[in-house]
Amino acid sequence: MDRLVKADVKEVVVLFEKCNENCSATFKLTNLMHAMAVAVSLTTTNPSSPFSIDIPFSTIPPLSSSTYTLSLFHNGTPLVSTAPEAIVVITSMLLAGKSHDYDDLRRLFLKPGPHVFHDAVIPVSIVGPDFAEFLISNHVPRSRSLLNKAISRCLPSQLTDLLTYAVECGNAESVAVLIDAGADSNSKDSNGRSLVPLAIQAGNEMEVVKVLLASGCVIENKVDLVLHEAAAANRVDLMRLLLEFLGEDDDADVDSVNHEGRTPIHVAALHGYVDVIRYCVSMGGNPNVADRKGWTPLHCAASEGQLGSVESLLWECGCHAKRAVDREGKTAFAVAMENGHVELGDLLHWGDVLFRAARLGDMHGMASCLTVGGANVNGRDQNGWTALHWAALKGKVKSVEVLLDNGADIDPVDEYGCTPLGCAVESGHLQVALFLVARGSRASLDKSKAFKGLVAPPKLFDSFGRLNKTCVT
Known part of the structure; x- marks a missing residue:
């Protein structure tokens, strides 16, 4: 037998908003029968679904339509099932002139038999930037397909904002999905910096950086200071990748300086990252460069009591590095003593x-x-x-x-x-x-x-x- 009712949509789309505890969407069902009323039962495929339907049992007169509301109640976090969500439409024909109340209709659909038809299954999707944020920050099953659907109604500016969020979260798969959907991988922050330093700062896996570089993200090391960021994160592997990416550019310099006049070796010395110091020196970095205060990396290491850095720098620089003085005439020893690091004396x-x-x-x-x-x-x-x-x-x-x-x-x-x-x-x-x-x-x-x-x-x-x-x- 043909269908008894027809939905006015192929999919019910719910816009998720964190500030709205009851997100909802409406849809219509039309009775296709010319002379008979149709009883309708509406349920969701997932028994533990956060969705609810305002009229689970109803009667539609011949050639008439009824409107239904699907609501998503939440406390700021949507519950996402592992299986696709959908509305199941079950129908049954009613004898003309016979009325049925709610309980009659419920009993009607409790009894299986040839009088009950599985009329339609209407897919349900959750969309919007708020839902996309939830998917990006949580390891949700089917996240790629859900994210593609969630961002289908997002504006270009919203996609780019979501890309920044995905980079911060270290979600490489989401980064790739958003770039494919049109997010701008060359967006800049208020300081003109690209997304790559943001990825490094967040302590993310190398995969995020790789996705950004593969998408055509442009790095300006004098602005982005990606080598400094990688040094601060103790990531020799990232430094190697970035130097290979920068290639013969003028920016590909392990002696590049930040606004304080410090090189990545200064940064590594401050944090005690010996492997980074050794790598930078092996790539031609100068461990004796003085910053704007006149501090060498040895001064930086001494100021923070970084024993490993001090030992490494003395090995790389020789004992003459101990005699270097800053603009106030202080040696690394004097700086260490001022900061209470007597163990370096x-x-x-x-x-x-x-x-x-x-x-x-x-x-x-x-x-x-x-x-x-x-x-x-x-x-x-x-x-x-x-x-x-x-x-x-x-x-x-x-x-x-x-x-x-x-x-x-x-x-x-x-x-x-x-x-x-x-x-x-x-x-x-x-x-x-x-x-x-x-x-x-x-x-x-x-x-x-x-x-x-x-x-x-x-x-x-x-x-x-x-x-x-x-x-x-």
Whole structure:
């Protein structure tokens, strides 16, 4: 049998608005019968649906129409089912002249049989920017198809606003859907910056950035400062991607500066991101650039107490970086002390002073470093040497004694196997060598190295190049 009723729409579209707790849409059903009334039952496909129909059971006279309202009640968050939502239209013919109340109609449709027809299924869609926002910010099943439907009634400006929101949420799939629908991927914020720095700031996955770049999003690094943003996010992978994208452009520069005159290395130093520092230097970045305050990256790291950054920068820059002063004449050490980061004192100053005092035999200077400055008696310089190595090399017995009395390791080894005892022997300082042995040095000496430039009588050493301890007595 043909249909008994006909809907005036192919789809019921509900505009979702957060500020409106009852969002609704109307539709009409027309009785196609010329001589008989039609009973109508309206339900939704999802039993737990947030939708309701104002007249679930009704009677439509011959060739007449009735209007129905589908309402979506919510508290600001729409409930979205995993299956598509629809209105099921069930009908039955009524005998002419017989009236039916609500209960009669309900009982009529409770009884299955040939008198009941499944007349139509009318799809239901929720649209509007508010609903699109909900889909973007939540992991909703079928979100791609739902989002395409939700934005079908949005204006171009609304699509672009939604794109910005999707970038902030890190929803790469939604970003792609919105760009395909006409959102402007080259929209700028009030500062003229593109969507790429926004994606990085939000801590999003790389996929969002990739989608934006693939869509033709234009980056102006002098404005967008994407390398600075990636450095602040500790994202070496993003920096690599962005540098490849920028290619040979003038903007593709790891030494580009922001309004403070700081490079991405400054930014990484402030946050303690050692991998970013190393990557930037490997790409030709200069770790000694001074900003508008005269601060180098080392000053920045010192100001925040970033031990890892300080160690990395000293490795990359060398000890001369410690002597750089800002516009107020302050070294990184002074900045660290002003900010209470005394734990950096040894690396930035006291260690150097201790090495110098040990080399010169300056007892007062050594005492100041070890007691007042808190210098690490076993700290190492860029060569891997401790203060004891230097004191032994220079033949400063008093320095050796003070260092040992303050807890210095007696046999520290550098990367080439050199010990303080080896330094003393190679430089011909027998008194220091004998003193170290007397204090318990167990270091063995490589004869081929130990006797290079040796001034000491050979009888002090055995055939293996070790000190003859019988000579110590």
